[in-house]
Amino acid sequence: MKGLIFSVKRYSIHDGPGIRVTFFMKGCPLSCWWCHNPEGISPEPENVVIDEIIGEHKFRKTESAGEYYTVDDILAILGKDRIFLDESKGGVTFSGGEPLHQAEFLVKALKACKAGGYHTAVDTSGYAPAGSLRRIIPFTDLFLFDLKHLDDTLHYKYTGVSNVIILENLQLLLGSGRDIMVRIPVIPGFNDDDSHLRDLRDFLLKNKSENLKKINLLPYHKTGSSKYKRFHIPYRMEGIRQPSRERMNELKTFFSETGITVKIGG
């Protein structure tokens, strides 16, 4: 059994504690307007055309975004960086796309990583059958759980899916005893108006628990726009500005009122 992965990042330092290796798994049921990994949306390998430049000459190359990895492939990559992961108390993170979209493979991979002594993290949108989630809980040390919008209508409009399952799954995880970091993408004009921010704060306060370790505020950034062209996906975020550092600090103070640790960035 193999997993479809579109990118492997070593010295990943924003996807959980310490130095990590992050595997970006392909396929996602959401279609968020601001997605900065659009190549992670389709569950199939895709061809990408890349221009490689030598002086004034351009060499066009077709590469596959998405390759199949076995669990052993994953362990071999982790083994290469083991010393860094151990020294930094880091580990492995499965991100995406939506890793739970390949639940079978994810369970196997997590189980093997856990058996290998690695700290495991899953970066999820939360949009997955509760059953899949339950299967990975025993092998996952940390969940990075995205919380995008509390209003179902708006959530549906900007991500293509309802947030009902997501919020239920968050409750499930909160009760599981596993560490959770809630990640809020700060998207100007979508979820950063005062009333929604207050709702979010109150929601987190209400659900505050021992295992909710941190709130990560992820400022919207534009790095994805050029990728959209490459994948022929319309880019709907034209004209949206990245939140300023001051604004992010303001939000950090605001969410700190919950008493939960807040960090800007991963």
Add this chain to the structure above:
Amino acid sequence: MIISERVKRLREQSLNAVEKLSAERALLMTQFYKSDEARELSIPVKRAKAFEYLLKNKKLYIGDGELIVGERGPAPKETPTYPEISLHSLRDLEILNTREKVSFVVDEEVRKIYETEIIPFWKGRSNRDRIMNLMTPEWLTAYDAGIFTEFQEQRAPGHTVLGYKMFRTGFLNLKEEIKESIRSLDFFRDRAASDKYEELKAMDIACDAIIMYANRYAGELEKLAGAETDPDRKAELGAMAEICRKVPANAPETMHEILQHYWFIHQGVITELNPWDSFNPGRLDQHLFPAFRKEMEAGTLKMEQMYDLLGCFWIKFNNHPSPPKMGVTASESSTYTDFCLINLGGVKTDGTDAVNEMTYILLDVIRAMRILQPGSMIQVSRKNPDRFIHKALDIIRTGFGQPSCFNTEAIIQELLRQGKSLEDARNGGASGCVETGAFGTEAYWLTGYFNLPKILELTLYDGFDIRTNKQAGLKTGHARNYNSFDELLDAFKAQIRFFADIKIRGNNVIEKTFANWLPVPFLSLLIEDCIKKGKDYNNGGARYNTSYIQGVGLGTVTDMLTSIRYNIYDRKKFTWDQLVNALEKDFTGDEKIRHELIYNTPKYGNDDDYADQHAVAVFEMYYDAVNGRPDPRGGVHRINMLPTTSHVYFGSVTGATPDGRKAYKPLSEGISPSQGVDRQGPTSVLKSASKIDHLRTGGTLLNQKFTPQFFEDEDSYTNLTALIRSYFALDGHHIQFNVVNAETLRDAQKHPELYRDLIVRVAGYSDYFNDLGEDLQNEIIQRTEQAGA
């Protein structure tokens, strides 16, 4: 540290002072060599008397507000020459005066003195002339082809650092030691007894000379104090005069005394001759800490005073650019930097954690002073706290390039393997760029850089150098006749051995010229066991003696071999004729081949064994050719892997290479991957770099460029600390971080006037970006930038 007005002014003065060539030393040296007295003396005594003559007659300099006194030249950045080592021609002086980078003002008076006094006397008599006459035709051919460089051609052997002893000893004590050593000379059985006697006599003269020099300063300070109207400065000058009466004759006791004591010693070393890497106080936090604690407890020193002293001390180093070079040496090491490297942290003689309060104070000083010299490094031991590394990262993140990070446990193991005692190894560290040494007890000479990619290039052309049109190497056959990759490797190995032989033979002859004609009685006082053995530093007097040849271009040569194996033998993508043809044309019209070589061929630096195995293979061949071969000082040759800036010079003599590198472009530097080929992030670079056995070298250099984003918060510090500690657990010797973004650098290229303070890490040292040649600037911009995640 808050910089006082005084230090701010002196710092500005130092930064704005213009590098200028001074004829003072050359003139005094000529006068002395011409004197009747000089003709009557044994060589060691003559050198000691020359040293005394210089110190007796050189102009004194006391800057307004200075707390530490003494300059090598008549004023800050006025730089002397050393005609007995190498003689600048009028043409050289013209180039120095007019060249864009690393220039020295040569005024009409200096030019005239050179024309009428210096050149007529020294022409044909400098050691450089002597050396060039002694070298074989094979050596000269290889040298011209750019196979290796020669360190001792324009500077005296250096690479030594002051150890614990001299921070606790005065020169009057050394005179006693000399007396004792003379007393125990055995004129019955020891055939060398008379030579030893002359050497010891010379050392004794050198002791008197440095004490006399300090007393001259004391006299001048007393005079100034007498005339001073400001009561505060008057008291200061009086106190400084007292200190100069006390040290270096007697052992220093206070911080101020220690710093002034060291500074007299420093001036002595760089006035006697122009040894490589200037000279260095080494483990400064260790040397200062006991006095600091005592004075703090006694309440005799205030923190502001201490920072003022350290600030003044720091500026002294910056006032001393490296002596002006010429020819190849100017391009292999094109910098004003004279490679002082203050060591912080590490372990104590007894093996315990050496980080102390002074370590943190000096890190503060480095951060606040922000000047090129002295350079600084942290020795990171398993026993040192993370806080120490975090504090260093705080400075590194500002893009200053300092301090660099060294592995204490690796340094100790390297030294132990070479036969040093455990205590001497623990008291050691790194100096220059990254060179391992036992401080206070070892003469570890760098002898020249060794161009590994060029040797592989020659191996493809039957030993023929297509640039100089000469048969430089062995006739091992042409590329197309190597039937297998192993055949090529065997030929390459034979060529490495051939050139190592030429270089080592040359070294052994050259080292002997320094022993015979240019002993250094003053430097010999400072390094144990020269006095005990009655032997000069340049003649094997030190307890340990090592001669290094520095391998250059590991990344490039590895990628060359990998490409050949992959594209010619394994995948058979092209024939040798196709590849060689493309190389000869520098890929003109063969862009398709070049594209394959660059984009579709494995490269060193990605933790890919297919490529990295060739780094190990080259390392082992080079090690076997050099390691353990005797030098004339009773020591042996060893290898290290560092380029300073020679990878630019070596690149400029090396044609297009099978890794896709264009002709005459820089080679990779240190053990870092070729510029821009590492695509898997820093952990992979460190993994690749740790595949060679660092512990069998005397130092390796790894440069890792980071954008400032990698330093943005507490977590990133923790991760970088883990990165460093992991590399060191893998026995990595050294890593330095270049923190800057390419955009800033490009802008600096366009508007140099706006970036006069921009310092970047070059290769084992930092330099002002504006002082670098355009090619080196471009290379630094090009080095892979790991974008922030």
